[in-house]
Amino acid sequence: MSTNREQAEELIEAAGARLSARRAAVRRLIGVAPSERRAQTQALLLAAGRELIANKGIGGTSVGDICSRAGFTRGAFYSNFTDMDHFVQRLAEEQWASIIEFVDASVAGAVPSTPDGSAPETDAELAAGLAELASRLLGAMPISREVFLLQHEFAAYIARTRDDAGAAPLRESYAVFRRHLVGVLVEGLASIGRECLLSPEDTTELIMAAAVRSMRMALSDGLDDAGAHAEIPDLTAFLGRTLPTLLARLSTPVVHSGDA
Numbered sequence: 688m689s690t691n692r693e694q695a696e697e698l699i700e701a702a703g704a705r706l707s708a709r710r711a712a713v714r715r716l717i718g719v720a721p722s723e724r725r726a727q728t729q730a731l732l733l734a735a736g737r738e739l740i741a742n743k744g745i746g747g748t749s750v751g752d753i754c755s756r757a758g759f760t761r762g763a764f765y766s767n768f769t770d771m772d773h774f775v776q777r778l779a780e781e782q783w784a785s786i787i788e789f790v791d792a793s794v795a796g797a798v799p800s801t802p803d804g805s806a807p808e809t810d811a812e813l814a815a816g817l818a819e820l821a822s823r824l825l826g827a828m829p830i831s832r833e834v835f836l837l838q839h840e841f842a843a844y845i846a847r848t849r850d851d852a853g854a855a856p857l858r859e860s861y862a863v864f865r866r867h868l869v870g871v872l873v874e875g876l877a878s879i880g881r882e883c884l885l886s887p888e889d890t891t892e893l894i895m896a897a898a899v900r901s902m903r904m905a906l907s908d909g910l911d912d913a914g915a916h917a918e919i920p921d922l923t924a925f926l927g928r929t930l931p932t933l934l935a936r937l938s939t940p941v942v943h944s945g946d947a
Contacts, residue, residue, distance in 0.1 A: 729767050729777075731757045736778050741836040745775060745844055772848070776856065779841045783860030786829045790867045793827035806880030806940050814931070816879035821930040827871050828898055830922050835902040865891055881938040890937050897933060901926035 735757035739748045750771060754764050768774040807813040845854045869887045872894070876882055883890040905920035 725767065728759065728763055732759065732764060732767065732774075733778055733781055736774060737782070737833070737837065740775075740778070740840055741833045745771075745840050750774075775841075775844055779837075779844070779857045780860055782834075782837055782841070783857070783864055786834070787860075787864050787867055789829050790827055790864065790871070793871075813879070813935070817931045817934045820875045820879065821927070821934055823875060824871065824894070824930065824934075825923055825927060827868070828895075830898060830902060830926075832902075832906060832922070835899070835906065835922070838899075865895075868895070876934070876938050877941070880941050882941050884937050884939045893937065894930070894933065897929060898926050 732753060736748065736753045739752055739756060743752075750761060750764055753774070754761055764774075768777065807816050841857060845857055848854050865888065869891045872891055873883070873887050885893075901924065902922045904925050905922045908920065
């Protein structure tokens with residue numbers, strides 16, 4: 688009896704050692720630029736995981752699902768990622784990086800090329816300026832079904848995880864994205880002689896909350912009786928209607944020292 692127990696313990700210990708060695712080997716590879724073949728494998732696995740997690744959630748997606756969708760074996764997955772948590776972290780980092788790239792590419796069109804900072808003289812000019820800024824902000828915000836679903840999953844993952852070191856890069860990626868959007872908002876308001884009534888960070892958070900609300904409403908209202916999307920919904924409808932008024936209420940004319 689004791690011999691069987693000892694043998695079982697030895698097998699468990701050996702399996703644990705092999706697992707630790709494999710994870711250590713993958714961790715060493717993380718800090719090294721991947722070969723072209725490895726980079727392509729990672730990209731295909733991440734693309735498959737992005738699609739599956741957006742539709743099934745993190746909890747409903749397994750390593751086997753990802754490998755099957757990408758056309759690889761589990762060995763290929765575990766040669767590139769230590770475990771599912773590591774995969775989710777990498778996927779989130781890739782997602783935020785692409786979102787930040789999208790925002791940066793849109794910044795040139797998010798604010799006038801030669802803002803003069805002069806305040807509108809009439810209500811009609813103010814309304815036109817705020818409508819234009821709202822339109823430009825909408826163009827700089829990543830709004831899509833996949834973005835909405837993935838960010839919901841990542842937010843829930845950060846809230847659930849006990850690995851603060853693992854969640855920290857995701858929080859920092861979000862912080863970088865917010866800083867980029869704050870810059871667009873501040874420059875856009877300054878171009879029409881206005882500034883945030885609250886802090887620029889809080890104002891941006893409120894606008895982003897409205898964007899999430901807009902996507903949620905559109906995706907929910909677009910479901911037919913069978914639970915499927917009858918047609919592609921306009922995810923910006925609510926935000927497009929409310930953002931000019933929101934910007935008006937959350938901003939104030941810039942007071943220059945000579946005006947005080």
